[in-house]
Amino acid sequence: MRFVQVNDIASVASELAVALRKRGHHVDLLYPKLHGAGLPPLGKLAVSPLRFVDWMRLAWRLRRGNYDAVHIHYAYLGIVGLLARVPYVLHCHGDDVRDVDRRVWAPLIRLALKRARHVYYSTPDLREALMRIRPDAEFLPNPIDIEQFHPCPLPPDAEDVLVACALAENKGVSNILAACRILAGARPEARVTAVAGGSGTAEAESLPNVLLLMHQPRAKLPSLMARHRVIVGQVYQGAVGMVELESLACARPVVAWFTYPEAYEEPPPFVQALTGEAIAAAVTRLLEDPAEAARIGAESRAWVERQHNAVTIAGRIEALAIRLSR
Numbered sequence: 001m002r003f004v005q006v007n008d009i010a011s012v013a014s015e016l017a018v019a020l021r022k023r024g025h026h027v028d029l030l031y032p033k034l035h036g037a038g039l040p041p042l043g044k045l046a047v048s049p050l051r052f053v054d055w056m057r058l059a060w061r062l063r064r065g066n067y068d069a070v071h072i073h074y075a076y077l078g079i080v081g082l083l084a085r086v087p088y089v090l091h092c093h094g095d096d097v098r099d100v101d102r103r104v105w106a107p108l109i110r111l112a113l114k115r116a117r118h119v120y121y122s123t124p125d126l127r128e129a130l131m132r133i134r135p136d137a138e139f140l141p142n143p144i145d146i147e148q149f150h151p152c153p154l155p156p157d158a159e160d161v162l163v164a165c166a167l168a169e170n171k172g173v174s175n176i177l178a179a180c181r182i183l184a185g186a187r188p189e190a191r192v193t194a195v196a197g198g199s200g201t202a203e204a205e206s207l208p209n210v211l212l213l214m215h216q217p218r219a220k221l222p223s224l225m226a227r228h229r230v231i232v233g234q235v236y237q238g239a240v241g242m243v244e245l246e247s248l249a250c251a252r253p254v255v256a257w258f259t260y261p262e263a264y265e266e267p268p269p270f271v272q273a274l275t276g277e278a279i280a281a282a283v284t285r286l287l288e289d290p291a292e293a294a295r296i297g298a299e300s301r302a303w304v305e306r307q308h309n310a311v312t313i314a315g316r317i318e319a320l321a322i323r324l325s326r
Contacts (some may be wrong), residue, residue, distance in 0.1 A: 001025050001026070001069060001321060001322075001325075002012060002025070002026045002027075002028075002065070002066065002067045002068045002069070003017075003020055003025050003026065003027045003028070003067065003068065003069045003071065003301060003317075003321070004026075004027070004028045004029075004030060004061075004062065004065055004067045004069070004070050004071065004213075005029045005030070005071050005073065005074040005163075006032070006062075006070070006072040006073060006077060006080060007030075007031065007032055007072065007074050007077055008032045008072065008073065009073045009074055009091075009093040010030065010093065010122075010123075010142070010241055010242045011218060012073065012091070012093070012122060012142055012143065012180070012242070013029060013073050013091075014029060014068050015144070015145055015310050016071070016142040016143055016288075016313070016314055016317060017029050018310065019143055019145075019310040019311045019313065019314035020244070020314045020317065020318065022243045022311055022314070023311065023314055023315065024319060025318070026073060028065065028067075029230075030058055030061055030062075031059060032051075032054055032055075032077060032080075033050075033054045034051075035049075039111060043055075043169070047263065049320060051183060052150075053082070053297060055077075055079055055080050055083055056083060058080045058084075059080050059083035059084035060084075060226070062084035062085065062086050062088075063083070063084050063085070064313055065083060065199075066166050066230060068321060068325060069088070069089070069119040069317075069320075069321035069324070069325075070084075070086050070087065070088040070089065070161050071088070071089045071317065072088050072089065072090050072091065073091045074092070074093060075090060075092050075097050075112055075113060076093075076094035076096060076105040076108050076109050076112060077088065078108075078109075078111075078112025078113065078115065078116055079108055079111075081112070081115070081116070082111070082115055083114065087117045087324065088116055088117060089116060089117055089119070089120065089320065089324075090112060090116035090118075090119050091116045091118070091119075091120045091121075091122065091140070092113075092119065092120065092121040092122065092123070092126055092130065093121075093122045093123075094123065094126065096241065097099070097109065097113075097126055097129050097130055098126070098129060098167055099129075100129060100133075105301065110133055113130070113133045113134050114133065114134070116134070116160060116322065117130055117324055118136075118138070118320060119134045119136070119137040119138070120137070120138055120139075120140040121137055121138070121139055121140070121227045122140060122141075122142050123142075123239040123241070124139055124239060124260035124262075124263035125237055125238055125239040125260060127139065131267075131316070139263055140253060140313065140316065140317075141307055141308045141313060142241070142242050142245055142247050142311075142313075143198070143308065143310035143313040143314065144242070144245050144246055144304055144308040144309065144310055144319045145310050146249050146304060146305055146308075146309055146310070148222060149221070149222050149225070149246040149249035149250050149316035150222070150250065150251075151250060151251035151297070151298075151301055152222075152223075152226035152250070152251075154226075154229060155225075155227060156225075158195070158227055158228065158229055159191055159193055159227055159228050159229070159284075160190045160191050160192065160228065160229055160230065161183075161190060161191070161192045161193065161211045161228060161229070161230050161232060161283055161287075162192075162193045162194075162224065162225065162227075162228035162231055162232070162233050162247075162248050162286060163176055163192060163193065163231075163232045164195075164225070164228075164232065164244065164254075165232075165233050165234040165243060165244070166195070166197055166198045167194060167195070167196070167197060167198035167200035167201050167204055167323070168197075168198035168199055168200065168316070169198075169199055169200075170234075170236055170237065171198070171233075171234040171235070171236055172234055172235035172236035172274075173199065173200035173286070174200070174259065174276075175236075175274065175275055175276050175279060176200070176235060176275050176279065177200055177204060177207070177236050177276075178275070178276025178277075178279075179232070179277075179279035179280040179283065180204070180207050180209060180210055180278075181207065181275040181276070182276055182277065182280035183209060183280050183283065183284070184207060184208055184209040186280070186284070187287075188208075188209060190209060190275070190283070190284075190287060191209060191211060192207075192210045192211070193210075193211050193213060193228065194210055194211070194212055194213070194291070195212070195213050195214075195215060195217070195222075195275045196212045196214055196215070196265065197215060198214065213236040221243070221246060222246075225252055226252075228252065228285050228291060229252070229286070230252065230253055230255065230286045230287060230289060230293065231244075231247040231252045231254045231255070231284065232254075232255045232256070232279060233247065233254050233255065233256035233270075233310040234256060234257070235256060235257040235274050235279065236257065236275065237258060238257055238258060238259030238260060239259075240256050240257065240258055240270070242269075243268075244256050245304060245308055246302065247300075247306070248268070248269070248270075248300035248301065248304045249300075249301060249304040249305075250297075250301070251297035251298055251300060251301040252297050253271055253273065253286050253293045253300065254270055254296050254300065255271045255272075255273050255279055255282045255283060255286075256270045256271070256272070256273075256308060257270075257272060257273065257274045258270045258272065263305075264307055266303065266306075266307070266322070268300075268303055268307070269296055269299045269300050269303055271286065280318065
């Protein structure tokens with residue numbers, strides 16, 4: 001079959017493309033230009049003519065591509081499928097549908113969702129918002145390349161803690177930095193690595209036990225994860241993203257706050273923590289008990305293989321495309 005993935009959010013589309021190709025399909029990946037992506041809502045409205053021109057470009061590609069399945073990522077970009085007048089599947093990823101009524105593109109998002117042949121959402125916290133518009137929306141676990149993100153032995157000079165998520169408010173950076181401050185006092189020898197970027201960067205840089213790295217290319221993430229004993233992920237909305245799942249795939253214990261265990265047949269093996277005190281306590285326990293950390297890491301890897309294997313997730317995409325083509 002001929003598939004096209006439009007837009008790439010958190011590498012989900014590119015992972016699906018690779019996995020679908022492994023299953024024998026032709027897959028194109030199209031990227032929107034996203035004019036004004038960093039602007040506030042009114043600024044985005046100001047550049048909407050440029051976005052419309054780009055939507056027409058993408059719609060023309062969809063019309064000319066003779067695709068069997070069109071898979072569009074991010075809700076408002078469903079307008080491209082509407083402009084192209086082709087059947088499409090819409091894949092929601094977070095802020096595109098959270099608080100949809102207050103978003104600049106709310107009417108467009110609602111229209112795109114209603115006209116889609118099928119709607120996926122990538123994290124279980126999006127279910128409630130989508131049910132009001134598309135009661136048939138389906139949770140599709142993010143595809144993880146378990147060959148690229150795989151277990152590696154800890155090196156002799158392994159670092160202690162990696163903060164894998166962005167240092168941003170919507171990831172729980174205040175609680176993460178509180179944990180770093182507690183660790184600096186209670187366990188000063190424990191070193192924390194974080195990636196610069198987000199509102200908490202300056203404060204993180206001021207802490208004596210935090211080493212900040214520049215943005216890391218995705219290809220370097222497996223080796224970065226492999227060098228750390230414990231990984232801290234987002235602790236805010238109760239859901240997690242690709243980087244936490246990739247950390248699990250690398251067989252590392254992941255401290256995070258996940259509140260949707262019912263989304264899976266078996267709950268994920270995150271080490272649950274929300275407050276700074278709880279995060280610091282969890283990290284300390286795992287550092288002091290390497291055998292327990294290794295056990296949780298092995299369980300984490302096995303869970304990702306069962307629940308997030310990219311090839312298996314691509315099989316679900318393939319099955320839907322076959323069903324919709326009949």
